Amino acid sequence: MTKNTTQQKTMTTMIAEATTDAYSFSTYGAQQWQRAADLLERQGLSAGEIEWVLRSKWMRWAADEQGHPYGHSTAAALNKRLATIVRDARRYAQDTEAGVE
Numbered sequence: 715m716t717k718n719t720t721q722q723k724t725m726t727t728m729i730a731e732a733t734t735d736a737y738s739f740s741t742y743g744a745q746q747w748q749r750a751a752d753l754l755e756r757q758g759l760s761a762g763e764i765e766w767v768l769r770s771k772w773m774r775w776a777a778d779e780q781g782h783p784y785g786h787s788t789a790a791a792l793n794k795r796l797a798t799i800v801r802d803a804r805r806y807a808q809d810t811e812a813g814v815e
Contacts, residue, residue, distance in 0.1 A: 726751035729764050738773035741787045749789035754803075757796065762810070763803040772799045 723731075730751040733739065739747055747768070754764045767773065776795060777787035792799060 725761055726755050726764065729761055729768065733765055733768040736769045736773070737771075738768075738777060738787075741774070741777045741784060742789070743785060746788050750792060753789050753792060753796075754800075757800050759800060759803055760807060763807050766806050767799055767803050770799075770802075772802070 727748065730744070730748045734744070734747070742750065750773070751764055751768060754767055759767070772792070772795065776791035776799075779794060780787050780791035782788070782791075
């Protein structure tokens with residue numbers, strides 16, 4: 715029997731990697747971007763909702779409020795507005811399912 719050494723990527727890793735072209739990615743960097751995706755997953759958001767948040771202005775606004783130098787924002791920046799971000803992500807998902815744009 716051989717041991718399978720291939721690690722499967724988590725959902726949030728795939729989302730984080732797929733959204734490196736998002737406007738605010740460079741404000742956070744790869745590690746904090748991944749942490750933000752993980753944080754959003756822990757809040758119960760779906761893959762589509764997490765992607766929406768990472769591509770949204772919420773990421774920029776959170777970084778601006780945190781006030782760290784450019785490129786040093788952290789996932790913790792989302793904490794202040796997390797309830798509102800989650801609410802908006804869920805509304806987006808509902809609107810998308812209903813065909814509202």
